[in-house]
Amino acid sequence: MSTSKIVRPYGDTTGDGMVQVSFTLPVPHDKRAEGAAIQLANRMGIDPALLVHAKQMGDGFTFFMVYGRVNHLVDLSAVQVVERDFPLLSAKEVNAVVKRRLRRKLSVVGACIGTDAHTVGIDAILNVKGIAGEKGLEYYRELSVANLGAQVSVPELVEAARVARADAVLVSQVVTQRDAHLHNTREMSAAFREAMPAGRRPLLIVGGPRFDEKQAAELGVDRIFGRGTTPGEVASYLVHALITNKKAKA
Amino acid sequence: MSEGSGRAGGAGPAVGGVPGKLDLDPALVARARELARRAGRPVVELACSHTTVSVERAVLRLAGVTGADPDGIPWVNRLVDAVVADVGLGHGVAVPVFEALAREQLTDVTLLAQKAAAGSVRFEQPTGKAATVARRAARRAVAAGVRRIDRRRVERDRLVRRYGDPKQRPWIYLIVATGDIYEDIPQAQAAARAGADVIAVIRSTGQSLLDYVPEGATREGFAGTYATQENFRLMRAALDESSRELGRYVRLTNYASGLCMPEMATLAGLERLDMMLNDSMYGILFRDINPIRTFVDQRFSRQVHARAGIVINTGEDNYLTTADAVDEAHTVTVSQLLNEYFAHEAGLADWQLGLGHAFEINPDVPESFRLELAHALLARELFPEAPLKWMPPTKHMTGDVFRGNLLDGFFNLVGTMTGQGILLVGMMTEAVVTPWLSDRDIALQNVRYVLGAAGGLHEDFVPAPGGFIQQRAHRVLGEAVELLERIGDQSLLTAIAEGTFGIMKRPADRGKGLDGVARHESDYYNPATEILERPSA
Numbered sequence: 001m002s003t004s005k006i007v008r009p010y011g012d013t014t015g016d017g018m019v020q021v022s023f024t025l026p027v028p029h030d031k032r033a034e035g036a037a038i039q040l041a042n043r044m045g046i047d048p049a050l051l052v053h054a055k056q057m058g059d060g061f062t063f064f065m066v067y068g069r070v071n072h073l074v075d076l077s078a079v080q081v082v083e084r085d086f087p088l089l090s091a092k093e094v095n096a097v098v099k100r101r102l103r104r105k106l107s108v109v110g111a112c113i114g115t116d117a118h119t120v121g122i123d124a125i126l127n128v129k130g131i132a133g134e135k136g137l138e139y140y141r142e143l144s145v146a147n148l149g150a151q152v153s154v155p156e157l158v159e160a161a162r163v164a165r166a167d168a169v170l171v172s173q174v175v176t177q178r179d180a181h182l183h184n185t186r187e188m189s190a191a192f193r194e195a196m197p198a199g200r201r202p203l204l205i206v207g208g209p210r211f212d213e214k215q216a217a218e219l220g221v222d223r224i225f226g227r228g229t230t231p232g233e234v235a236s237y238l239v240h241a242l243i244t245n246k247k248a249k250a
Numbered sequence: 251m252s253e254g255s256g257r258a259g260g261a262g263p264a265v266g267g268v269p270g271k272l273d274l275d276p277a278l279v280a281r282a283r284e285l286a287r288r289a290g291r292p293v294v295e296l297a298c299s300h301t302t303v304s305v306e307r308a309v310l311r312l313a314g315v316t317g318a319d320p321d322g323i324p325w326v327n328r329l330v331d332a333v334v335a336d337v338g339l340g341h342g343v344a345v346p347v348f349e350a351l352a353r354e355q356l357t358d359v360t361l362l363a364q365k366a367a368a369g370s371v372r373f374e375q376p377t378g379k380a381a382t383v384a385r386r387a388a389r390r391a392v393a394a395g396v397r398r399i400d401r402r403r404v405e406r407d408r409l410v411r412r413y414g415d416p417k418q419r420p421w422i423y424l425i426v427a428t429g430d431i432y433e434d435i436p437q438a439q440a441a442a443r444a445g446a447d448v449i450a451v452i453r454s455t456g457q458s459l460l461d462y463v464p465e466g467a468t469r470e471g472f473a474g475t476y477a478t479q480e481n482f483r484l485m486r487a488a489l490d491e492s493s494r495e496l497g498r499y500v501r502l503t504n505y506a507s508g509l510c511m512p513e514m515a516t517l518a519g520l521e522r523l524d525m526m527l528n529d530s531m532y533g534i535l536f537r538d539i540n541p542i543r544t545f546v547d548q549r550f551s552r553q554v555h556a557r558a559g560i561v562i563n564t565g566e567d568n569y570l571t572t573a574d575a576v577d578e579a580h581t582v583t584v585s586q587l588l589n590e591y592f593a594h595e596a597g598l599a600d601w602q603l604g605l606g607h608a609f610e611i612n613p614d615v616p617e618s619f620r621l622e623l624a625h626a627l628l629a630r631e632l633f634p635e636a637p638l639k640w641m642p643p644t645k646h647m648t649g650d651v652f653r654g655n656l657l658d659g660f661f662n663l664v665g666t667m668t669g670q671g672i673l674l675v676g677m678m679t680e681a682v683v684t685p686w687l688s689d690r691d692i693a694l695q696n697v698r699y700v701l702g703a704a705g706g707l708h709e710d711f712v713p714a715p716g717g718f719i720q721q722r723a724h725r726v727l728g729e730a731v732e733l734l735e736r737i738g739d740q741s742l743l744t745a746i747a748e749g750t751f752g753i754m755k756r757p758a759d760r761g762k763g764l765d766g767v768a769r770h771e772s773d774y775y776n777p778a779t780e781i782l783e784r785p786s787a
Contacts, residue, residue, distance in 0.1 A: 024688045058440045063688045120456045120472050129536045133644060147538070
């Protein structure tokens with residue numbers, strides 16, 4: 001490997017630029033289809049493109065595998081990534097940190113508030129079933145989870161959080177008609193501010209596909225999670241915000 | 251035992267595995283079954299003395315209530331809610347409904363539901379002559395519904411005779427799930443053409459927690475398609491077309507799980523579905539549904555499946571996605587034994603028991619393949635007449651599709667070497683995307699290669715006496731018996747409450763759907779149960 005900031009894909013020789021791709025085109029398999037696959041590969045920057053496999057599937061589809069040299073360069077110094085500001089932990093690690101540092105169960109209360117009946121999001125994060133192969137927070141031994149379900153009123157949520165001595169409250173909002181998700185979130189955060197002093201207030205987290213993750217402060221919550229968030233990310237954040245980072249600051 | 255009613259080749263895949271490869275101790279196997287019976291018995295008693303809103307709604311569906319109000323809430327829900335508001339749930343809704351039907355001089359129960367929803371009908375629990383008359387009318391209406399299920403079963407038998415069962419075993423089971431029934435249909439037909447014997451339409455995320463069954467053809471779901479009667483009908487009709495085209499009866503699967511198990515089972519019977527996911531504990535453990543609700547709903551739904559000739563698929567594979575597949579292998583065996591007990595009690599025959607298990611051992615564990623063989627063979631030998639449902643790796647699919655494809659190949663190999671009845675096709679893109687057309691094609695190619703290259707290997711595969719595989723199987727069975735002994739001392743509900751299965755603690759007085767459960771009053775009447783428990787009466 002050179003120290004250059006410019007790299008190319010590696011097949012078997014430095015700088016050869018070789019890649020493999022596979023894809024399906026909605027055409028039956030014939031010479032023309034193979035030409036179409038090469039054309040696509042060329043446009044993707046693969047030139048020369050070596051069509052190594054083509055197979056018809058059903059009536060009107062063909063699957064292709066292409067190897068070839070890609071003419072693009074990658075400038076490592078120009079790579080931009082949005083860094084997660086907390087480390088991603090496994091369930092085992094989350095449990096270990098809670099057990100060792102908090103020395104009690106970390107209490108989480110979740111709900112869909114307002115008229116929103118879409119529990120898909122909160123269930124994906126909380127139910128053991130989870131999402132995308134990851135188990136939900138109920139699965140974590142050291143978390144104590146209460147999922148209040150759908151159409152929970154804000155006062156009910158505050159009361160449930162008080163009873164459960166919640167360390168964190170998770171609210172899911174899918175419906176966005178007339179910005180209901182924003183109104184509901186503001187109402188919720190205001191109610192918690194009113195009901196509990198700053199030091200005793202649980203961590204407030206909202207999630208949903210239409211939130212802007214940068215809006216947390218404006219909505220009065222501690223964190224917003226957008227589309228595609230997994231339970232593991234939420235659990236890692238809880239540990240970060242309530243235990244590891246808290247202690248560092250203290 | 252089997253009442254397979256003269257099915258050529260059996261409705262479940264025939265079992266060809268030579269028994270006795272593991273040299274299991276018959277006394278220990280008998281003890282395991284006896285312990286499962288002891289653990290399950292109190293639960294059955296509980297199920298026999300309670301009803302649920304979903305059981306009652308299923309009764310009304312059999313009695314002919316159809317459709318939904320303009321908000322999409324089914325009339326069965328509106329009617330049950332109205333009856334419960336007036337007389338409670340504990341008498342069963344059949345008698346109050348049919349008493350009101352006579353009093354209002356109506357013949358259509360759906361019309362009665364509409365009136366009840368508008369608040370223009372009051373319900374009461376009649377006594378004496380009026381009660382007898384209402385019972386008789388309810389029984390007549392429900393019997394007509396059960397006869398419709400019977401006719402669909404006869405129809406299936408006829409189509410299976412005409413088009414035939416798959417030539418190979420295991421049957422190849424493939425999932426489609428676009429969210430849109432009209433997209434699902436061409437995908438399912440393409441899958442059948444490519445070799446799938448069983449099509450499962452996976453449900454929209456969260457449907458299991460809806461306390462009603464949505465209505466009509468649906469075009470949007472989250473990571474799956476809503477299970478509705480109309481979607482069932484559309485897909486079954488499409489697969490009948492495929493069966494005709496392919497000269498092989500293509501089966502259809504959906505899910506009797508969640509809060510509406512009894513209704514799903516009823517609709518599946520009415521629309522001639524062929525298999526249904528139906529686990530005794532899945533809803534409790536993975537969806538936090540109240541244990542009593544689940545066991546009551548489960549028993550009724552299985553009675554309907556038994557009548558409809560539907561093969562159930564149980565969900566033991568799920569335990570292994572939360573717990574370690576080596577350390578907790580015996581919990582799968584225990585659950586299979588419990589599922590078998592509950593299924594037999596509800597009237598299901600062995601050929602209807604697609605007991606589940608899965609290839610979920612971490613591939614980095616030394617000898618993981620031999621361990622998988624031992625576990626799969628243990629299930630095969632414990633349940634020789636059951637068409638076991640063999641589930642592919644999910645937990646250790648990392649996104650590396652090349653490694654995933656190899657793992658799926660080994661999964662397929664275990665499936666054929668141990669004579670599994672139903673093989674759910676593993677996708678190399680598990681945990682990456684919902685399967686693409688090409689993923690499915692590659693996955694089926696994998697299955698075809700393995701079954702083609704090694705389809706008869708089970709004949710030669712005889713584990714060495716006292717060797718690794720036999721020892722492992724004995725150990726798992728031993729641990730299963732120990733666990734059943736521990737459960738026996740406390741009861742299954744306590745075991746579930748204390749987190750014995752899949753580590754979730756689920757107390758009997760908690761969980762979703764508890765408010766839809768009622769203890770039977772002394773005059774409880776359910777014509778469906780009466781008919782299903784005495785088929786000849």
